[in-house]
Amino acid sequence: MLHLNATTHSDTHQHPQPVSVGIVGAGIRGLCVLERIIAQARHRDPSRRLHVHIIDPNPAMPQQYSKDQPDYLLLNIVCGQVSMFPNHASISTCPPTVGPDLREWADNRGLRVGDDGFSISQSGRAIDPSDFLPRRILGEYLDWFYQFLQRQSPGSMQIVEHRSRAVDISEHGNQLTVALANNQLVELDYLFMTVGQLPQPHRRKHTAGSHRLVHTPYPLPQRLAKATSAQTVAIAGLGLTAADAILSLTVGRGGKFDLGDPLQRYIPSGLEPHIIAFSLSGLPYRSRPSLGTSPAYNPVVFNRRNIDVLRRERSSRLDFDAHVLPLLFLELRIAYHRARILRDRDAQAGEDFLARVLVSASAGDLPAFLSELDTETDSFDPVSAYHGPIPTHDRDIAPLADAVSYQTWFHDWIEADLKDARLGVSGSPLKAALEICRDFRDIIRYAVDYGGLTDDSLDRFFGYHAEMINRIVVGPQKERNANISALIRSGLLMISLGPSPHVAWDSGLKKWLLKSTQLNVAHQVTADWLYQGYTDRLHLLGADPHIVGAMSRRGLLRAFRPGSEIVRAADVNRLGYPISINGLPSRRIWLIGLLCEGVTFYNSYLTSPDRFAQAQFNADRAVNDIFEEVEYDSPEAVV
Numbered sequence: 001m002l003h004l005n006a007t008t009h010s011d012t013h014q015h016p017q018p019v020s021v022g023i024v025g026a027g028i029r030g031l032c033v034l035e036r037i038i039a040q041a042r043h044r045d046p047s048r049r050l051h052v053h054i055i056d057p058n059p060a061m062p063q064q065y066s067k068d069q070p071d072y073l074l075l076n077i078v079c080g081q082v083s084m085f086p087n088h089a090s091i092s093t094c095p096p097t098v099g100p101d102l103r104e105w106a107d108n109r110g111l112r113v114g115d116d117g118f119s120i121s122q123s124g125r126a127i128d129p130s131d132f133l134p135r136r137i138l139g140e141y142l143d144w145f146y147q148f149l150q151r152q153s154p155g156s157m158q159i160v161e162h163r164s165r166a167v168d169i170s171e172h173g174n175q176l177t178v179a180l181a182n183n184q185l186v187e188l189d190y191l192f193m194t195v196g197q198l199p200q201p202h203r204r205k206h207t208a209g210s211h212r213l214v215h216t217p218y219p220l221p222q223r224l225a226k227a228t229s230a231q232t233v234a235i236a237g238l239g240l241t242a243a244d245a246i247l248s249l250t251v252g253r254g255g256k257f258d259l260g261d262p263l264q265r266y267i268p269s270g271l272e273p274h275i276i277a278f279s280l281s282g283l284p285y286r287s288r289p290s291l292g293t294s295p296a297y298n299p300v301v302f303n304r305r306n307i308d309v310l311r312r313e314r315s316s317r318l319d320f321d322a323h324v325l326p327l328l329f330l331e332l333r334i335a336y337h338r339a340r341i342l343r344d345r346d347a348q349a350g351e352d353f354l355a356r357v358l359v360s361a362s363a364g365d366l367p368a369f370l371s372e373l374d375t376e377t378d379s380f381d382p383v384s385a386y387h388g389p390i391p392t393h394d395r396d397i398a399p400l401a402d403a404v405s406y407q408t409w410f411h412d413w414i415e416a417d418l419k420d421a422r423l424g425v426s427g428s429p430l431k432a433a434l435e436i437c438r439d440f441r442d443i444i445r446y447a448v449d450y451g452g453l454t455d456d457s458l459d460r461f462f463g464y465h466a467e468m469i470n471r472i473v474v475g476p477q478k479e480r481n482a483n484i485s486a487l488i489r490s491g492l493l494m495i496s497l498g499p500s501p502h503v504a505w506d507s508g509l510k511k512w513l514l515k516s517t518q519l520n521v522a523h524q525v526t527a528d529w530l531y532q533g534y535t536d537r538l539h540l541l542g543a544d545p546h547i548v549g550a551m552s553r554r555g556l557l558r559a560f561r562p563g564s565e566i567v568r569a570a571d572v573n574r575l576g577y578p579i580s581i582n583g584l585p586s587r588r589i590w591l592i593g594l595l596c597e598g599v600t601f602y603n604s605y606l607t608s609p610d611r612f613a614q615a616q617f618n619a620d621r622a623v624n625d626i627f628e629e630v631e632y633d634s635p636e637a638v639v
Contacts, residue, residue, distance in 0.1 A: 018051045019048070019050050019189055020051045020188045021050070021051070021053070021189065021191070021192070022052075022176070022188040023055065023056075023191075024055045024166045025195035026054045026056040027196055028062070028142065028607065029592050029619070030054070030056070030059075031142065031146060031149070032194075032615060032616050033194060033623065034052065034054070035097050036091070036619045036623040037052055038153045038157070039095065039096065040094055040627050043095065046154040046156060048156060049157075051158045051160060052157065052158070052159050052160065054160065055166045055178065055180065055186065057165055059146060060142045060146035062139070063219065064218065065135050065136065065139035066139055067136045069134075069139075069219060070220075070248075071134040071136065072118050072247045072248075072251045074133065075134070075606075076474065076477065077132070077606055077608075078131060078132060079102045080128075080129025080130065081129075081606075082141075082606050082607070083101035083607060084145045085100075086613070086620070087609055087611065090607075090614075090616040091616060091617065092617075093620055093624035094624070097149070106141075110122055111137070113128075118132075118479075120134055130290065162184065162186060164182040167546050168547065169547055169551055175187060176188040176191050176588060178191065178547065189588065189630075191590070192622070193551075193589065193591045193595060194591075194592050195546075195593070195595065196594050196595075197535060197594040197597075198537065198594075198595070199535055199538065200537060200538050201543055212512065212530060215532050215536075217533055217535065218241075218244075221253075224249055224529070224531065226529075227249065228273060229271050230273075231273045231274070231529065233249060233276070233530075234275075234278070234531065235531045236533050237279055238277055238285060239471070239476075239533070239534075240476060241534055242533040245531055245533055249272055249273060250492065253269055253271040253272050255269045257486060263486060264486040265490075266483075266486045266490040268492065273528075274492060275493045275494070276493075276494045276497070276527055277493065278495065280500045281467075282499030284413055284414050284481075285470075285471050285481070286421070286472055286473070287414075287417055287481040288474075288478060289420065289421040289423075289425055289428065289431040289478065290422060290424030290425070291425060297338070300331065300354070300361060301327050306327055307446055310323050317451065317457075318447060318454070319457045320453055320457045320461045321457065324444075324447045329383065329386070330370070332386070333380060333433070334357055335433040335436045336430065336432065338353055339425070339426075340378065343426065357369070380430070385433070386437075386468060401519070401521065402521035403496040403497070403516065406495075406498045406519060407494065407496040411488045411489070414481050418481055421478040421481075422478060437473045441469075442614070444469070445600065445601045445602065445614070449599065451599075458564075459561075459565075462566050462567050462597075462601075497515075497525070498516045499517075499518045501515060502515045502516075506526070512526060512528070512529070514526070537568050538568060541557065552570075556578060556580055556581075556589070557580065557581075557591075558570070560572075560598055568597075569596055570596065571599060572595075575621070576591055576618050576622055577589065590618075592615055592619060592622075
């Protein structure tokens with residue numbers, strides 16, 4: 001690692017002052033920025049002196065990808081779709097750095113998958129691009145990528161690490177000064193803020209039950225280490241974090257799944273506590289499907305052109321439910337019937353179908369045309385597939401009759417969904433249709449981002465639709481849902497409370513008391529521990545104890561929707577500049593990533609070797625702007 005006083009290969013008389021760029025937060029987004037800076041430096045005049053300050057207590061080692069966590073904590077995206085090297089579609093200003101994706105990198109190191117399906121070592125079967133690898137493997141890949149980038153940097157560039165938190169910032173003309181927790185000051189010309197999701201600061205209150213509340217879900221299994229086999233753990237949540245916690249309390253305690261058994265019978269170790277899981281919606285997450293080889297297609301009706309038409313005809317700011325969702329539902333129906341034709345016939349028949357769809361869409365009779373394709377034995381209802389099968393207002397339906405009925409329904413629903421997940425997108429028209437919510441996510445962004453929805457609709461989108469889309473296409477791996485199904489059968493895991501149970505600490509019992517609110521026959525259980533299986537996002541920007549809070553208090557950024565209880569984003573414009581309290585952009589600072597969640601949609605994805613990545617595109621544009629502004633190619637440039 002180079003230091004500030006290190007000599008460089010440049011001519012200091014020619015370039016008396018280096019350009020100084022800071023990156024606060026060296027996780028995935030920060031490394032994307034670093035790659036762009038190094039690529040630009042190599043592409044342009046490599047003698048231009050440049051200081052890049054990496055400000056992070058643990059550069060390239062995000063906690064969620066810690067190299068110390070157990071192998072059963074898996075990524076939720078297949079390894080063949082993860083790469084830190086940018087796709088050509090995501091950049092436009094200079095060539096991308098070239099290197100291996102996650103699967104290739106792991107394979108190059110001789111890593112293999114063990115008999116349990118998740119352990120990674122030097123023995124076992126070869127890694128397949130469709131494998132979900134342990135998150136620690138991505139952590140090792142990120143660390144390697146960081147070291148690789150440093151080796152790629154030109155000799156005139158200094159990469160300076162500051163293993164501390166940024167806690168304050170001030171402006172002096174065109175100069176930024178960032179104060180660190182270790183009392184150092186870093187002088188910068190430009191700054192990238194890529195700090196990720198900020199949690200709500202936890203105030204240790206001695207309220208009833210607080211000593212038995214696990215309010216911070218990670219790291220696992222450490223957060224749940226105090227729960228004994230004689231106790232019960234209640235898990236608030238049914239998604240990815242809940243699945244991690246369930247595995248930590250079972251496989252993490254020595255239990256095993258018999259993969260030779262078609263039902264994956266669970267073999268307990270005897271160290272597991274009893275587990276109760278629940279959520280507000282009461283809906284299970286769909287399993288991620290096998291990807292298969294179903295060919296992609298361009299959206300027919302759910303596209304930018306039709307979003308633009310809606311803005312012209314109705315309002316520049318749309319209502320997602322009233323305006324956008326009908327287009328998405330039509331596209332889901334198209335994808336369903338196309339996938340069914342591809343499965344039952346061939347690719348040419350699929351192309352012929354799309355041609356007929358385009359004709360019907362032009363004639364204005366597309367809904368009728370699609371309805372003609374439905375049969376009594378094979379029809380598709382996009383509304384129920386999207387919103388979920390439990391109308392929580394109707395207690396007369398069988399799943400909400402009582403605790404046994406609800407848990408039986410939950411288990412059977414997972415099993416039915418698993419059948420489709422195992423068929424994959426090429427064998428299951430249902431999964432192929434639902435993947436539209438993932439494949440055409442950029443169209444959702446086009447409708448939502450930068451104030452594209454009315455205020456009420458934006459709250460509704462991030463309070464409801466974002467979660468529904470996650471439930472549909474960002475759920476646990478099919479192997480994980482199979483594990484959960486087996487654990488329900490084993491009796492170790494109960495999912496019996498129905499939607500939105502009431503949870504409170506009972507001082508007399510000295511336990512958490514959980515009561516159903518939607519079941520016809522009331523049901524209640526007790527638990528020794530309550531695990532909060534989600535991260536409570538920062539409510540007020542100024543409450544952050546580090547640099548984001550300082551920027552808010554100094555007026556360098558403001559909340560996008562200050563009156564919203566749901567949208568917590570910092571306000572940014574389309575160039576990524578934070579909007580200050582006076583409504584003007586801070587032109588030497590960029591926000592990239594989860595700080596913008598609310599202004600823009602879905603900033604948490606991993607970068608892929610074959611997909612456009614908005615975060616990489618934004619980083620590429622911003623870094624190019626820096627080099628253009630300082631006239632990097634001009635030897636007379638003075639900053």
